[in-house]
Amino acid sequence: MKKIVLILLLSVLSLFGGSIKWEKDYSSAIAKAKSMNKPLMFIVSNHHCHYCVQYESTTMKDPRVVQKLNSDFISSIAYIDENPIFPHQLEVPGTPGTWFLKPNGEPMFEPIMGAADAESFLKALDIVKEEFKKSTTKK
Numbered sequence: 001m002k003k004i005v006l007i008l009l010l011s012v013l014s015l016f017g018g019s020i021k022w023e024k025d026y027s028s029a030i031a032k033a034k035s036m037n038k039p040l041m042f043i044v045s046n047h048h049c050h051y052c053v054q055y056e057s058t059t060m061k062d063p064r065v066v067q068k069l070n071s072d073f074i075s076s077i078a079y080i081d082e083n084p085i086f087p088h089q090l091e092v093p094g095t096p097g098t099w100f101l102k103p104n105g106e107p108m109f110e111p112i113m114g115a116a117d118a119e120s121f122l123k124a125l126d127i128v129k130e131e132f133k134k135s136t137t138k139k
Contacts, residue, residue, distance in 0.1 A: 018066045020075050026086040029076035033103040039132040040101040041069060043077040044092045044111075052096045055115035062118040068125050100128045108132065 023029035026042065033040040045052040059065055069075050078084035080095065090099055090107075097111040108131060112124060 018061070018063045020060060020066050021070050023074060023076045025084065026076055026078060029074050030101075030103070030105050033074040033101070036074065037103060037136065038072065038074050039108065039128055040074045040076065040099075040103065040105075041128075042086070042090060042099040042101055043075075044080060044086075044090065044095055044097040044099070045077055046080050046095040048081060049095045051115040055096050059116060059118045059121050062121075065118055065121055065125070068122065072125070072129050100124075102132070102135065108135075 023032055029040050029042065032038075043055075045056070047053075078086050087105065090111075092111055092113065094113060096115060097113050098116070099111045100108045102108060108128060112121075116124065
């Protein structure tokens with residue numbers, strides 16, 4: 001009986017408990033990244049883009065991705081079909097485009113273009129986290 005209750009509890013938590021804590025816009029994400037000294041993941045997306053929808057419904061819903069983003073990053077998404085305000089230098093030639101930025105808004109790498117699968121994205125998150133750690137310990 002305990003095993004059944006545990007399985008039900010884990011199922012409910014995976015359905016309702018795991019979502020990315022998105023900041024409402026680029027400016028508030030930068031402010032939070034600065035105050036918490038964390039890297040920012042910034043996605044340029046489009047509601048009408050098949051690959052954007054796929055990216056958000058698969059990779060960005062993977063519990064491992066959600067956990068890692070919520071603990072180690074500040075996350076923000078801008079939909080170009082909503083005319084968002086964000087720096088011109090973060091525009092991308094297509095969507096989705098995923099940037100990783102320092103807390104001051106400076107890009108750490110070129111953007112990841114397209115809908116990365118969860119395994120590849122997790123590897124990218126590890127690389128970004130390690131590079132961010134190196135850049136903040138150098139004096």
